[in-house]
Amino acid sequence: MAQRETTAAAVDWTALRRAADDVAARAHAPYSGLHVGAAGLAADGAVVAACNVENASYGLTLCAECGLVSTLVAGGHGPLVAVSVTAGDGRPLAPCGRCRQVLLEHGGDALLIDAGEGREPVTLGAMLPGAFDAGELAARRPR
Numbered sequence: 778m779a780q781r782e783t784t785a786a787a788v789d790w791t792a793l794r795r796a797a798d799d800v801a802a803r804a805h806a807p808y809s810g811l812h813v814g815a816a817g818l819a820a821d822g823a824v825v826a827a828c829n830v831e832n833a834s835y836g837l838t839l840c841a842e843c844g845l846v847s848t849l850v851a852g853g854h855g856p857l858v859a860v861s862v863t864a865g866d867g868r869p870l871a872p873c874g875r876c877r878q879v880l881l882e883h884g885g886d887a888l889l890i891d892a893g894e895g896r897e898p899v900t901l902g903a904m905l906p907g908a909f910d911a912g913e914l915a916a917r918r919p920r
């Protein structure tokens with residue numbers, strides 16, 4: 778617990794939020810008009826960011842968090858420590874259910890999610906309780 782608090786205090790949330798806002802400006806969102814940016818602090822100190830990319834088929838839309846995870850893994854930055862998702866207005870946007878699951882794989886329960894200026898970040902574990910994860914898969918894999 779103390780470890781988690783130390784980590785939260787060490788994160789430059791203002792910078793992370795600004796990175797999310799900046800990349801949101803590059804979103805390809807002609808259908809919803811919602812320009813989303815996601816920025817994450819990785820274990821190696823890198824800040825990675827991505828925006829949503831919509832598609833005329835709607836269902837093939839890529840959420841900002843998916844792009845973020847793709848960039849994180851391709852860059853070999855290690856797991857995520859903190860994430861901010863905004864719609865370009867500096868205010869946190871709730872990650873959708875699918876993205877919570879995608880983030881869980883690369884940040885775990887302790888991943889800190891921005892709750893906005895002046896508010897304590899929340900853990901991904903609190904946003905996705907009882908999640909299916911690699912441990913559950915291993916435990917249930919047929920022998």
Ligand code: THU
Pocket residue numbers: 806809811813828829830831838839840841842871872873876
């Ligand atoms: N969107 C994201 O990029 N991340 C989320 O967590 C929520 C939704 C995008 C997908 C779509 O382009 C637009 O927001 C409206 O749903």
